[in-house]
Amino acid sequence: MARIVILGAGMMGSAFALPLVDRGHEVRLVGTVLDDAIIAALKAGAEHPTLRLALPREIQPFHATELASALDSADAIALGVSSAGVRWAARALAPLLKADLPLAMVSKGLGWNGAQLDILPDVFCAEFGRSALAPVAVAGPCIAGELARRVETCIVFTSRDHAKSVAWAELARGPYYHVLTSEDAVGIEVCAALKNAYAMGIGFVAGQHEKRGGAPGSVAMHNAEAALYAQAIREAEALVSALGGDPRSASGLAFAGDLNVTCNGGRTGRFGRFLGLGVGRAGAIAAMNGATLECLEILETLRHGLSALVLRGKLQDGVLPFLTHLMEVALDDAPVSIPYARFFRAPHRP
Numbered sequence: 001m002a003r004i005v006i007l008g009a010g011m012m013g014s015a016f017a018l019p020l021v022d023r024g025h026e027v028r029l030v031g032t033v034l035d036d037a038i039i040a041a042l043k044a045g046a047e048h049p050t051l052r053l054a055l056p057r058e059i060q061p062f063h064a065t066e067l068a069s070a071l072d073s074a075d076a077i078a079l080g081v082s083s084a085g086v087r088w089a090a091r092a093l094a095p096l097l098k099a100d101l102p103l104a105m106v107s108k109g110l111g112w113n114g115a116q117l118d119i120l121p122d123v124f125c126a127e128f129g130r131s132a133l134a135p136v137a138v139a140g141p142c143i144a145g146e147l148a149r150r151v152e153t154c155i156v157f158t159s160r161d162h163a164k165s166v167a168w169a170e171l172a173r174g175p176y177y178h179v180l181t182s183e184d185a186v187g188i189e190v191c192a193a194l195k196n197a198y199a200m201g202i203g204f205v206a207g208q209h210e211k212r213g214g215a216p217g218s219v220a221m222h223n224a225e226a227a228l229y230a231q232a233i234r235e236a237e238a239l240v241s242a243l244g245g246d247p248r249s250a251s252g253l254a255f256a257g258d259l260n261v262t263c264n265g266g267r268t269g270r271f272g273r274f275l276g277l278g279v280g281r282a283g284a285i286a287a288m289n290g291a292t293l294e295c296l297e298i299l300e301t302l303r304h305g306l307s308a309l310v311l312r313g314k315l316q317d318g319v320l321p322f323l324t325h326l327m328e329v330a331l332d333d334a335p336v337s338i339p340y341a342r343f344f345r346a347p348h349r350p
Contacts, residue, residue, distance in 0.1 A: 229263075
């Protein structure tokens with residue numbers, strides 16, 4: 001049995017505690033400064049406010065101010081923060097974390113340092129000040145509410161140090177939490193970040209169908225959704241290749257699998273539907289009632305990074321027509337006008 005600390009008590013961080021507890025580990029769930037209400041509820045014995053589920057009593061809740069106490073004698077730590085909280089977590093942990101403590105991250109996104117795009121484990125290490133830490137990234141199709149209810153889930157762990165992925169897989173793997181490992185840290189993490197952006201775009205057509213008076217059913221705009229899905233995989237392959245990853249990762253759990261889950265059950269797909277309805281960026285954000293929209297953050301990051309990749313000859317201009325339109329709609333408030341005629345035409349050589 002290991003003593004494992006999870007920093008971040010949101011839906012995914014809390015859900016990740018379930019397979020760990022079920023493996024017999026002692027789990028300490030530490031909220032960030034934004035999780036005070038969640039931790040207060042758990043300390044009072046109430047259900048998790050956003051998962052709407054009573055967590056096992058073996059999960060011990062701690063406020064952010066109790067982080068040092070929670071880390072006492074810990075054997076491993078996992079980050080359950082959003083991509084925006086990765087740097088904060090690195091600063092909070094730097095004076096407290098032992099150099100050899102195994103660290104995993106469920107955060108999904110990319111960083112832009114002014115010169116290049118970085119995967120989030122590298123962003124964490126740069127802020128933390130120890131490049132050799134080699135965090136293990138968790139990617140793949142995983143709706144937090146399902147994992148918390150012990151629904152069968154297949155996931156992939158990756159790291160720049162493959163031995164650490166294998167070690168974390170042994171900690172987490174269980175009867176319903178099926179863990180694979182990959183040595184393609186860059187490809188897996190780029191895929192994990194991209195799926196939020198493309199899920200938003202695939203959601204466009206549900207909104208367009210509804211705007212035309214249609215209702216969900218077997219006859220809707222599924223033909224268009226399928227085309228967008230295929231183009232998304234094609235573009236993910238191109239971008240993964242440009243950043244030095246294995247393009248084959250785009251057809252696996254980290255992109256194709258996670259994209260399917262996010263389109264069917266994630267908030268990003270719902271956000272895309274509102275944009276497809278034509279309510280505009282502000283209206284779509286308002287309709288989401290304060291939900292975190294990491295698709296906007298990744299698109300803003302990619303806008304900077306793609307220009308640099310094209311200038312350096314790493315990426316051919318025009319090879320990402322779908323992604324380019326996503327930026328126009330989500331960042332510039334342009335109307336949805338999916339460029340089908342530009343799909344599947346640009347040369348693509350991963």
